[in-house]
Amino acid sequence: MTDLSDQSRRNFLTQCLAGAVACGAGAALRAPAQPPPATKSCVAIARDPMLRGAGMDLDPHRLAALLDRTMLALFGSVHATATSNESILAVWRRIAGPDDTVSLKVNTLGGRGISTHVDLVAAVCDRLQRAGVHPANMIVWDRDTEEMERSGFRIAIGGDRVQCYGTDRVGYEDELSAWGSVGSRLSKILTRSSTVLINLPVLKDHDGAGVTIALKNMYGAIHNPNKYHPNGCDPYVADLNMLPEIRSRLKLVICDATAAMYEGGPGFKPEHSWKANSLLVSEDAVALDYTGWQMIEHKRAEMGLKTLEAEQRAPHYIATAADGQHRLGHCDPSRIAVVEA
Amino acid sequence: MKGKSATAECPACTPIDRRSFLMCALASGAALGAGELAAPAVAVPLASCAESQSDAQFTFEARFYEKLANRKIRCKLCPRECIVGDKERGYCGVRENRGGVYYTLVHSRVCAAHIDPIEKKPLFHYLPGTTAFSIATAGCNVNCKFCQNWDISQSRPEEIPAEYVSPHQAAAAALQNNCPTIAYTYSEPVVFAEYLMDTADAGHAAGVRSIVVSNGYIQHDSLVEAYGKMDAVKIDLKAFTESYYTKVVTGQLKPVLETLVTLRKMGKWTEIVYLVVPTLNDDDAEFRGLAQWVKANLGPDVPLHFTQFHPEYLLKNLPITPVPTLERAKAIADAEGLHYVYIGNVPGHPAQNTYCPQCRKMLVERVGFTASQLLIRKDSTCPFCRHKIPGIWHA
Numbered sequence: 063m064t065d066l067s068d069q070s071r072r073n074f075l076t077q078c079l080a081g082a083v084a085c086g087a088g089a090a091l092r093a094p095a096q097p098p099p100a101t102k103s104c105v106a107i108a109r110d111p112m113l114r115g116a117g118m119d120l121d122p123h124r125l126a127a128l129l130d131r132t133m134l135a136l137f138g139s140v141h142a143t144a145t146s147n148e149s150i151l152a153v154w155r156r157i158a159g160p161d162d163t164v165s166l167k168v169n170t171l172g173g174r175g176i177s178t179h180v181d182l183v184a185a186v187c188d189r190l191q192r193a194g195v196h197p198a199n200m201i202v203w204d205r206d207t208e209e210m211e212r213s214g215f216r217i218a219i220g221g222d223r224v225q226c227y228g229t230d231r232v233g234y235e236d237e238l239s240a241w242g243s244v245g246s247r248l249s250k251i252l253t254r255s256s257t258v259l260i261n262l263p264v265l266k267d268h269d270g271a272g273v274t275i276a277l278k279n280m281y282g283a284i285h286n287p288n289k290y291h292p293n294g295c296d297p298y299v300a301d302l303n304m305l306p307e308i309r310s311r312l313k314l315v316i317c318d319a320t321a322a323m324y325e326g327g328p329g330f331k332p333e334h335s336w337k338a339n340s341l342l343v344s345e346d347a348v349a350l351d352y353t354g355w356q357m358i359e360h361k362r363a364e365m366g367l368k369t370l371e372a373e374q375r376a377p378h379y380i381a382t383a384a385d386g387q388h389r390l391g392h393c394d395p396s397r398i399a400v401v402e403a
Numbered sequence: 404m405k406g407k408s409a410t411a412e413c414p415a416c417t418p419i420d421r422r423s424f425l426m427c428a429l430a431s432g433a434a435l436g437a438g439e440l441a442a443p444a445v446a447v448p449l450a451s452c453a454e455s456q457s458d459a460q461f462t463f464e465a466r467f468y469e470k471l472a473n474r475k476i477r478c479k480l481c482p483r484e485c486i487v488g489d490k491e492r493g494y495c496g497v498r499e500n501r502g503g504v505y506y507t508l509v510h511s512r513v514c515a516a517h518i519d520p521i522e523k524k525p526l527f528h529y530l531p532g533t534t535a536f537s538i539a540t541a542g543c544n545v546n547c548k549f550c551q552n553w554d555i556s557q558s559r560p561e562e563i564p565a566e567y568v569s570p571h572q573a574a575a576a577a578l579q580n581n582c583p584t585i586a587y588t589y590s591e592p593v594v595f596a597e598y599l600m601d602t603a604d605a606g607h608a609a610g611v612r613s614i615v616v617s618n619g620y621i622q623h624d625s626l627v628e629a630y631g632k633m634d635a636v637k638i639d640l641k642a643f644t645e646s647y648y649t650k651v652v653t654g655q656l657k658p659v660l661e662t663l664v665t666l667r668k669m670g671k672w673t674e675i676v677y678l679v680v681p682t683l684n685d686d687d688a689e690f691r692g693l694a695q696w697v698k699a700n701l702g703p704d705v706p707l708h709f710t711q712f713h714p715e716y717l718l719k720n721l722p723i724t725p726v727p728t729l730e731r732a733k734a735i736a737d738a739e740g741l742h743y744v745y746i747g748n749v750p751g752h753p754a755q756n757t758y759c760p761q762c763r764k765m766l767v768e769r770v771g772f773t774a775s776q777l778l779i780r781k782d783s784t785c786p787f788c789r790h791k792i793p794g795i796w797h798a
Contacts, residue, residue: 171490230561230562240717245717269475269486270488286496288495288496288559289546291494292653
């Protein structure tokens with residue numbers, strides 16, 4: 063399995079094939095803007111109470127197995143076994159292939175306590191590689207390189223390996239991209255070095271936005287996220303995700319809910335986090351955000367806290383993302399099929 | 404160094420390139436004339452930019468905030484009053500909560516510097532014909548859709564090249580370049596209030612004045628403390644309706660009007676610029692309401708500049724303001740009894756000159772950004788009729 067952590071990176075690198083991709087090279091869009099969402103969206107959730115064994119650290123093998131279960135459930139291969147390599151590869155080939163450059167947008171704002179886990183990203187890269195994507199054509203990225211390092215990622219630039227660095231290393235486009243209330247310069251990693259975007263957010267409370275999951279994770283792709291926090295980030299989050307550079311590339315959301323926060327976010331507050339030991343996967347970021355929001359509300363109720371609505375910080379941007387102007391996905395529960403893997 | 408070349412008098416000005424700026428600010432004793440001003444510099448690659456900047460040297464605890472529970476803070480600098488959680492930044496993007504302590508990240512972090520005619524600010528009743536050593540940091544507390552300097556004002560400090568320029572270095576650079584004034588401008592000086600205050604102190608100690616070009620979107624106490632150190636203030640009054648401030652500026656009108664009244668009470672020399680944007684704030688009733696409010700609350704002697712809009716940033720779909728629109732605005736304000744109403748961004752227009760409101764004779768002639776003739780006497784009176792002309796005319 064691919065491991066991007068310091069310890070096992072060497073092993074992974076030796077497995078990589080030759081080839082390189084120049085950072086900043088132009089990349090053609092693979093498809094035009096997405097059509098309106100299907101009549102129903104699927105969100106697959108998988109849980110593993112034994113994900114950490116008896117200790118606190120994630121078991122990377124169990125985490126990879128959890129990922130496989132979730133992906134198979136999402137794409138309808140519910141009868142296949144998790145060990146069926148062909149089924150798993152078939153699923154990943156739907157996401158990307160040998161001609162693609164895949165960018166994996168992680169979330170590392172919260173440090174090691176509440177960031178996309180390195181082992182999960184490594185498992186995704188491993189499966190993409192097996193699906194035919196060249197390692198050097200995968201870029202793990204976030205806003206800031208130092209934040210990524212603090213969250214356990216080892217920075218890799220150049221060579222025949224999975225690339226891993228922040229936008230601060232290459233910068234933002236000079237030209238603005240605009241939609242609705244949003245006018246921003248986008249990360250060159252997204253615009254110039256990826257044909258496919260996989261969004262790998264975490265599941266957490268946000269003091270202003272209510273929750274921050276998949277849609278809001280794209281704030282890490284622009285130069286001016288500070289401008290889009292008023293009014294609970296509504297409609298900014300939805301408008302941002304309408305930018306063609308994002309919308310046309312986004313193929314999959316894999317939410318790392320191995321650890322999650324129900325209060326006190328977005329900074330890590332151990333007293334408000336819980337080991338959810340879960341993954342959520344969907345092609346519909348809106349449906350996934352709605353589902354994740356409900357998980358947080360459930361946990362809040364369990365902990366005796368008010369709902370986010372009662373605290374006047376419900377994430378209304380999720381409904382905005384689903385409205386007639388945006389049509390980024392579904393937030394009506396009757397149109398979301400939650401599949402427990 | 405970043406910034407944008409301006410075609411006329413607007414906050415956007417051509418910055419000195421990186422090398423020239425360092426020479427100007429830190430080493431050279433030679434005056435830097437207009438002929439030596441470089442074209443906008445191409446930024447160094449961001450990677451090397453980030454590596455060259457030590458975050459610590461620009462990071463100081465902010466002065467205007469209060470601590471809240473759970474390591475949150477409430478910023479008290481501008482009316483927005485951002486409540487900022489740990490590891491987050493305020494709307495301006497240049498202030499960050501680190502463990503419950505709020506920091507400015509832009510103290511001495513100068514991303515644009517230039518020697519400008521004071522007429523370019525524009526300040527028409529303040530030391531005409533002199534130059535100002537003009538500096539800015541990244542950041543702004545609003546997000547005007549027409550911003551001409553959005554590449555610095557709407558960026559976080561680590562995204563754009565900058566140099567360390569201490570308050571004393573800024574004052575020394577002004578002196579070395581024969582600038583009687585330091586101007587805080589280009590982006591929004593409210594967000595670098597601490598640096599502005601320290602630099603004004605250093606400048607005054609060295610015999611250099613300070614002026615600020617600001618949106619006026621600032622809390623009362625911060626205004627009094629920070630702009631109390633200024634020798635003159637130019638306020639961009641973006642419109643005279645709350646809806647415009649909400650939709651186009653992402654701010655509020657009321658606090659800006661309160662700022663103008665406070666500055667008046669403080670006795671600060673203040674001039675107002677109103678950027679006339681076609682179809683958005685160019686209504687006769689709005690011009691009239693503005694002029695009436697200025698006269699009633701600030702008096703008839705406050706200079707009011709109606710300036711021409713050029714399509715920029717997120718408002719590229721609108722045309723340049725027709726000159727007749729500006730002339731109509733001036734006519735309305737004149738009719739309401741304001742004494743000094745100017746038209747800006749239209750080089751050569753006669754409404755760029757200053758006329759005595761009593762005898763109507765021309766007292767200051769301006770050609771572009773140059774004051775070509777200054778007839779006002781040392782005692783600030785008209786040489787023809789001895790009418791008092793308000794302003795700071797002579798050093």
